[in-house]
Amino acid sequence: MEPPVKIRINSLSFCYNGRKVLRHTSVSFSTNSITAIVGPSGTGKSTFLMTLNRLWEELPNCSLQGTVEIRFNGVFSNIYEREFAVEKLRRQVGMVFQTPNPLPMSIFKNVAFPLELAGEKEKDFIRARVEEALQKVRLWDEVKDRLSESALSLSGGQQQRMCIARAMILQPEILLLDEPTSSLDHTGAEAIEQLLLQLKQNCTILVVSHYLDQVKRIADRVVELRDGQLCSR
Amino acid sequence: MIRGCERAVERLFFGAAFISALITISIFGFMFVFGLPLFSGGRFPEIMTRPWAPHLGVFGIYPMIAGTFAVSLLAMVFAFPLSMGCAVLISVTGQGRLSRLLRRTVEIMTGMPTVIYGFVGIFLLIPLVRGIFGSGSGMCVLSAALVLAVLVSPTMILLFCDSFERVPPSYGHAALAAGATKIQRFLHVTLPCAGQGIIIAFTLSLGRAIGDTLIALMLAGNGVQVPASLFDSVRTLTAHIALVFAADHDSLEFRAIFVCGMSLYLLTAILSLLARRAGSKRRQQ
Numbered sequence: 001m002e003p004p005v006k007i008r009i010n011s012l013s014f015c016y017n018g019r020k021v022l023r024h025t026s027v028s029f030s031t032n033s034i035t036a037i038v039g040p041s042g043t044g045k046s047t048f049l050m051t052l053n054r055l056w057e058e059l060p061n062c063s064l065q066g067t068v069e070i071r072f073n074g075v076f077s078n079i080y081e082r083e084f085a086v087e088k089l090r091r092q093v094g095m096v097f098q099t100p101n102p103l104p105m106s107i108f109k110n111v112a113f114p115l116e117l118a119g120e121k122e123k124d125f126i127r128a129r130v131e132e133a134l135q136k137v138r139l140w141d142e143v144k145d146r147l148s149e150s151a152l153s154l155s156g157g158q159q160q161r162m163c164i165a166r167a168m169i170l171q172p173e174i175l176l177l178d179e180p181t182s183s184l185d186h187t188g189a190e191a192i193e194q195l196l197l198q199l200k201q202n203c204t205i206l207v208v209s210h211y212l213d214q215v216k217r218i219a220d221r222v223v224e225l226r227d228g229q230l231c232s233r
Numbered sequence: 234m235i236r237g238c239e240r241a242v243e244r245l246f247f248g249a250a251f252i253s254a255l256i257t258i259s260i261f262g263f264m265f266v267f268g269l270p271l272f273s274g275g276r277f278p279e280i281m282t283r284p285w286a287p288h289l290g291v292f293g294i295y296p297m298i299a300g301t302f303a304v305s306l307l308a309m310v311f312a313f314p315l316s317m318g319c320a321v322l323i324s325v326t327g328q329g330r331l332s333r334l335l336r337r338t339v340e341i342m343t344g345m346p347t348v349i350y351g352f353v354g355i356f357l358l359i360p361l362v363r364g365i366f367g368s369g370s371g372m373c374v375l376s377a378a379l380v381l382a383v384l385v386s387p388t389m390i391l392l393f394c395d396s397f398e399r400v401p402p403s404y405g406h407a408a409l410a411a412g413a414t415k416i417q418r419f420l421h422v423t424l425p426c427a428g429q430g431i432i433i434a435f436t437l438s439l440g441r442a443i444g445d446t447l448i449a450l451m452l453a454g455n456g457v458q459v460p461a462s463l464f465d466s467v468r469t470l471t472a473h474i475a476l477v478f479a480a481d482h483d484s485l486e487f488r489a490i491f492v493c494g495m496s497l498y499l500l501t502a503i504l505s506l507l508a509r510r511a512g513s514k515r516r517q518q
Contacts, residue, residue: 055410091412101403104426113421114411166411 006031006174006204007052008076009230012066014044014051016059021047023228024066029221031071034196034205036219038212038233043225045208046098049176052206053093054079054086070174091118093174094167098182098208100159102151107143110151110162114170133165136198138191156183164192168199175199177207181214193218261498268491280492285457285473292489298496299459300467304377304449305442307463311382312389312438319386320393325419336394342387351451354380359452368464372454375463381448389438396430397423429512436508440501446471470497 007029014022021044029035037045050056051068069076072092079089091114103110111130120126130147134140139161143154151162160183167175177196181189196205196218209215215222222233271280271292283293319339323332358379363371400423408418424431446469454466455476468476474490481487 053410055406058406058409087412087414090410095410097403097406097410099403101407103404103407103422113408117408117411117413117417117421163407166407170412 003030003032004071005029006071007206008067008069008071010067010069012051012068013064013228014047014056015063016044016047016056017061020228022051022230025228025230027223027230029204029206031204032200032202033220034200034207034218035221035223036215037206037208037223037225037230038210038215039225041210044228045225046178048225048230049095049178049206049208052079052174052176053090053095055090055095057086072173087117091170092172093176094170094172095176096160096164096167096178096180098179100156100163100183102154102159102162104150104152106148107151107154107162108147111165111169113166118170129169130165133169134162136168136195137161137165138188138195139165157185157188160184161188161192164195172203174204174206177205179208179210181209181211189214261495264491264494264498268488268495270485271488271492280489285489287484287486287489290485292485292492294470294473294489294493294496296457296459297468297470297473297493300374300449300453301443301469301471301497301500303374303460303467304381304453304469305439307374307378308381308385308442309435309439311379312386312442313435315382316386316389316393316434316438319390320397321419323390324394324397325423326415336391339387339390343391347384347445347447348451350380350384351447354448354452362464366464369466370454372452372466373464374453374460374467377449377453377467377469378463380452381442381445384445384448385438385441388441389434392434392437393427393431396427396434399430400426432511433508436504436511440504443500443504444471444497446475450475 005028009025009027011024011026012022013020013024037048039045047056050059051064052070056062056064064080067078068080069078070089070093071077077084103113105113108130109116111133112126115126115129131140131144134143139158142158143149143162151159154162160180164177164180175196181192184192193214196207199205200220207219209219223230224233271277276292279291280293281298282295283291284296285291285293319335323336323339327335354376358376359371361371362373362376363369366375397419404422404426405418408422409415413421449467449469450472453469453472455468455472456466457468457473458465460467470493474493477487477490
């Protein structure tokens, strides 16, 4: 039996600085699966991810047409409807960027940041969740004694794992990853791959990747973005 | 050849920096030399602590120092929240056309001659203050501070905007992707990162407020007294210099304006040193 659809995209067009990145493309993604998005550089894979959490709205000179529906609690909602709160969406659709982007605060505060934004006040609960998230990305042992140090002092690979922990701490239903292992060494990348395979039990994962070996190892489905269209490969 | 050129350019820059520093120090020396007759005979403490009574041979500038602090600090109390609000609207929460329009308006305001603000103060604000609070002529600390706040705000707004826009966009994206609202992003990420710029903007604006002459001269009333309320007439150091300079040129009374100049010089120098120190402390953190 086919797993139920989690994300349904209908005739999506996206224009960035006058360039059409997506042209009336329609595609859907299944619940609890890993979809790899591949394609040549500069075709708009990262931008496509941003249409799923509306982060593109922060970029200048962009426009979008079409619908993106996500199933939350069994009901599809168009995330571009006026009454759909964008902050609520982003708490359920986590995102990890290609370049690690730690905030200029401590390691602990970085990972706990989404919880605090969501209004969580219980210190013990936050501490437990931070530890759990850092353990999942295999960073806990490396940073447990220096959680109060600036996250900017971590190495690139450590920063990226911390960013993944931050994206996961709210236990989002969807996780968007833009080449998450590009700044990691072999061991770090392997840990993240294992983690993604674990996470897909409860999470729908879309990952942009240029590494075909990695795509083969983890993806349930591969989608290629070419000429503004998303097509299954 | 290239090395020779580089050396020449280096010397040129060094010469320019040296001359600037020399001019700045010379100005202080010039004021000290001209004010020397007032310092002789142990009169310096008297100048800093006594009132201004030239007919009694007392040339204290203490009331003017108090007036300067009262007007400029009150101006900053009004200007800081106003500027912060406008800067947030332009750089953080505002969208496209509105924030562009607001920025252009603020940029135009920075270039407006001070006397225009003075006219607006005299013909609109003074009658209003007199009417609402019903005390005196309306030329007082409050009137001068309100107009001075409007005068320094455009510069402060643009400096705030600049410091907000220097925060790397990746920080903003990380915060928004984590579920932050624009205000949360501002409070948790932009504001802490822009702290150094905010301190510098505040200090520079305070320096401008302290150094402004015309607004205080036109609106503060020029009464030589230590203000006890917002509605008291006061005279600032700059206004005092302008007033004495217009009436005299060789008496001890006239020499006192050089002491006022030195006080202003030291005040602004201390402010910029404090700003630099605060800036470097935040950088270290």
